Amino acid sequence: MKRILFQGDSITDAGRNREALPESNTGYGAGYPALVAARIFGDHLGNGYNIINRGISGNRVVDLYARWKKDCLNLNPDVLSILIGVNDTWHEKSESRNGVEVERYKLIYDMLLEWTVKTLPEIKLVLMEPFVLETGAVSADWLPEIAERGAVVKELAEKYNAIFIPCQQIISDAAAKAGADDLILRDGVHPSVMGHQVLADAWLKYAGSLI
8 A cells, every 4th residue: 555645834734633543544634635635546546545644733844853753754654745844934034033044944854854765765755845925924035035945945855866846936826827826825825725726736747656
């Protein structure tokens, strides 16, 4: 049975049921992991797929690292998809000033991936670029830092022979086509139902060969 694991923050979490057992093929939430799972199950009708969502709202890369053994390595996925980075900026912009600067983001993300491939040498990786749009909670001063984080993810994808999904361009193009940024990302960070469908379509386009 092929096991696909989605990891990340609230964009991945999307209100998932935290009580769902890993083998249950339930508890995906209302975001792109649920849409990807529905497409895979619809195409293959139960032929050997186990899909798990372990996104947690508010997570930064350091939070991901802290729970990695329990929520990733112990699950022994065949395919691992990660979307992390926006909270590393957002939390610094908030009153808590508890973000993760780009240099440390790169260091921890690299450590996380190194740990993963050493423990699970056959694993296939999908790294999704963090993204924002300048609307809602997001101001123009976010954009350069998010772009730096995107460059980090692309570099790490090359280093670990992972599939890289250029989410920022995909989301920006969708917003331009829709005619309004908040139709795709409600507050500049969290996708609408349209935004989640855009992400799901992109995931299947770029990572579909791993299914």
